[in-house]
Amino acid sequence: AQSVTQLGSHVSVSEGALVLLRCNYSSSVPPYLFWYVQYPNQGLQLLLKYTTGATLVKGINGFEAEFKKSETSFHLTKPSAHMSDAAEYFCAVSFTGRRALTFGSGTRLQVQP
Amino acid sequence: DGGITQSPKYLFRKEGQNVTLSCEQNLNHDAMYWYRQDPGQGLRLIYYSQIVNDFQKGDIAEGYSVSREKKESFPLTVTSAQKNPTAFYLCASNKEPQGNEQFFGPGTRLTVL
Numbered sequence: 655a656q657s658v659t660q661l662g663s664h665v666s667v668s669e670g671a672l673v674l675l676r677c678n679y680s681s682s683v684p685p686y687l688f689w690y691v692q693y694p695n696q697g698l699q700l701l702l703k704y705t706t707g708a709t710l711v712k713g714i715n716g717f718e719a720e721f722k723k724s725e726t727s728f729h730l731t732k733p734s735a736h737m738s739d740a741a742e743y744f745c746a747v748s749f750t751g752r753r754a755l756t757f758g759s760g761t762r763l764q765v766q767p
Numbered sequence: 768d769g770g771i772t773q774s775p776k777y778l779f780r781k782e783g784q785n786v787t788l789s790c791e792q793n794l795n796h797d798a799m800y801w802y803r804q805d806p807g808q809g810l811r812l813i814y815y816s817q818i819v820n821d822f823q824k825g826d827i828a829e830g831y832s833v834s835r836e837k838k839e840s841f842p843l844t845v846t847s848a849q850k851n852p853t854a855f856y857l858c859a860s861n862k863e864p865q866g867n868e869q870f871f872g873p874g875t876r877l878t879v880l
Contacts, residue, residue, distance in 0.1 A: 757809035759808055760809050
């Protein structure tokens with residue numbers, strides 16, 4: 655079955671530290687990949703996406719993600735965390751033959767001062 | 768400004784009542800989606816529609832109904848048959864083809880009393 659796995663429902667980092675949020679998917683065909691951010695009681699905002707081309711994708715707010723086909727991964731990183739990065743992050747995949755996105759269960763990022 | 772609006776933001780319902788959640792977009796997008804969000808479970812697809820007067824069930828359609836009479840509007844009705852309707856409901860839309868990112872509304876929080 656096609657699925658999306660986000661390792662770690664909660665991640666805590668210190669302000670200024672590296673942020674690494676993990677996402678793996680199950681598919682033999684490279685899908686389209688997205689990262690969204692959600693602040694409390696709000697909708698989702700797109701951070702970045704991978705469709706084709708360069709496997710290192712840069713997004714908003716200093717985030718980037720690398721598509722690794724061999725590892726079926728699309729991990730999200732940011733070199734230096736800021737307090738305003740505290741939110742929930744969702745990895746989403748558009749699998750071939752499925753119109754809607756399939757979401758991971760989300761990772762809540764806490765940033766400690 | 769173009770975007771997706773959802774109303775109301777908060778909704779309270781007594782058991783046994785049907786309620787309708789509104790979703791409107793002025794992005795000229797063809798496809799629209801309804802997702803349900805529960806803590807720790809990510810987003811799950813309820814229904815989606817690719818064109819006017821056509822829609823398909825998603826993964827958790829039981830107890831819900833939709834209509835798509837206009838391109839801009841995709842209302843969701845939560846019926847009394849939905850056994851556990853308390854959740855955060857998100858509407859999204861995107862443009863063809865597959866792979867284009869989905870844009871999300873601000874969500875409606877439904878609480879059953």
